[in-house]
Amino acid sequence: MSNEQQPKPFVVGHIDMGFNAEKVLELAQEFSEQQPMTAEQMAVALKHAEMFAGSPVGNTIRSLLAEVQRQQGEIERRDVTISVLQGNLDAQWRETERLQAENDQLRHQLHSLREYGDEEFRPRFKMDANGNLTRIENDDLKGDRTDG
Numbered sequence: 001m002s003n004e005q006q007p008k009p010f011v012v013g014h015i016d017m018g019f020n021a022e023k024v025l026e027l028a029q030e031f032s033e034q035q036p037m038t039a040e041q042m043a044v045a046l047k048h049a050e051m052f053a054g055s056p057v058g059n060t061i062r063s064l065l066a067e068v069q070r071q072q073g074e075i076e077r078r079d080v081t082i083s084v085l086q087g088n089l090d091a092q093w094r095e096t097e098r099l100q101a102e103n104d105q106l107r108h109q110l111h112s113l114r115e116y117g118d119e120e121f122r123p124r125f126k127m128d129a130n131g132n133l134t135r136i137e138n139d140d141l142k143g144d145r146t147d148g
Helices: 021-034 040-052 055-118 138-142
Strands: 009-012 015-020 126-127 131-137
Touching: 040 055, 055 131
Parallel strands: none
Antiparallel strands: 009 015, 126 131
């Protein structure tokens, strides 16, 4: 004989239900980790909990259902947060694309001015170490100019 204790089957009254409470708990936990329960599945589980009311299986089902409901609420809150963050990310991406297009246009203008342009226009843009162009305001130009 083995020294290990075999789990005893769950018995309702004198009827052996053919399964044990540990296996029910294991399956319920496995299911709750896989996907959210539908309202129909929740109703069936509550019906089973009522069927086994007062027993360890019934209590386990009820506590698992409470945990599933808590987790589903948490998942719904995360989904809302993810939607808001996705919206923010999309808006930031559009702004980045707009700024990139503006930057490209300024680079093209500067290139054209350097290649074909008039000295008058050259100091209106400056390029930082990363190659990004920024416009120099007219007030900034006054101090840099020297009149002949």
